[in-house]
Amino acid sequence: MSFFNSLGRSMTGRQQRPGPKRSPTPTSGTFGSDGQIAPASPASTSPAPAINKPLYLCSPFVDAALVKGNFKTIVMLPKYVDVNEWVATNIFDFYQNINMFYGIITECCTQQSCPSMAASPSLNYTWINQDRKSVQLPAPTYIDYVMTWVQNLMDDETVFPTKAGRDFPPAFPSTIKHVYRQLLRVFAHIYHAHYPQILHLRSEPHFNSLFAHFLAFGREYELLDIKDVKGTANSPVGIGALWERWKENGILEG
Numbered sequence: 644m645s646f647f648n649s650l651g652r653s654m655t656g657r658q659q660r661p662g663p664k665r666s667p668t669p670t671s672g673t674f675g676s677d678g679q680i681a682p683a684s685p686a687s688t689s690p691a692p693a694i695n696k697p698l699y700l701c702s703p704f705v706d707a708a709l710v711k712g713n714f715k716t717i718v719m720l721p722k723y724v725d726v727n728e729w730v731a732t733n734i735f736d737f738y739q740n741i742n743m744f745y746g747i748i749t750e751c752c753t754q755q756s757c758p759s760m761a762a763s764p765s766l767n768y769t770w771i772n773q774d775r776k777s778v779q780l781p782a783p784t785y786i787d788y789v790m791t792w793v794q795n796l797m798d799d800e801t802v803f804p805t806k807a808g809r810d811f812p813p814a815f816p817s818t819i820k821h822v823y824r825q826l827l828r829v830f831a832h833i834y835h836a837h838y839p840q841i842l843h844l845r846s847e848p849h850f851n852s853l854f855a856h857f858l859a860f861g862r863e864y865e866l867l868d869i870k871d872v873k874g875t876a877n878s879p880v881g882i883g884a885l886w887e888r889w890k891e892n893g894i895l896e897g
């Protein structure tokens with residue numbers, strides 16, 4: 644099933660997805676006039692130092708999960724469900740869950756602790772502002788921009804239609820791909836910078852399962868590029884190694 648080949652299909656009568664409102668929209672200059680976001684690109688800031696294996700790659704944490712086995716079955720499109728509808732609903736759930744996890748570690752993610760949106764010792768994501776300039780932002784600011792942008796998209800009937808008789812817009816797949824890439828970055832930052840807090844809360848089985856589900860879903864519906872998961876040789880994404888490990892263990896498809 645290709646999500647991107649599904650354009651033109653429509654769905655009616657979907658249930659309204661409720662959700663909490665986030666903080667006020669960040670600086671309007673951050674967003675394009677069409678409500679889209681320019682994809683940020685990774686930027687290397689410093690040579691990669693020799694590092695110890697991060698905790699999230701160490702046993703037993705790396706294999707901690709709520710769900711045993713492969714995620715393929717839970718990402719498959721249920722019979723009679725429109726693929727756009729399925730993707731929209733899952734995006735909503737991923738957003739809510741990431742938002743919840745970030746909410747409980749937010750006190751530890753400050754301008755001081757996280758002056759950049761780091762995803763590994765050699766990778767800081769940059770934000771593309773409205774002037775098409777690539778800028779460094781503190782992680783809490785970057786994440787607030789992402790989460791507010793996604794919330795606003797989900798509240799927008801023209802992007803995420805919920806009323807009967809409304810179709811998904813033709814740009815829905817590409818919009819969702821942008822959303823997916825940015826949510827991946829939030830995962831990448833939490834794993835890289837805040838895994839000790841996840842462990843402290845004994846939430847690593849939940850968080851790992853959420854992330855594995857996110858990866859499996861993204862691959863199934865072509866929302867996720869492997870290069871975004873793994874980064875480059877000079878600037879690898881920390882969680883790229885997690886993806887490899889879970890593939891080897893049969894949790895994720897190749």
Ligand SMILES: [Zn+2]
Pocket residue numbers: 751752753756757782783832836837
């Ligand atoms: Zn942080």
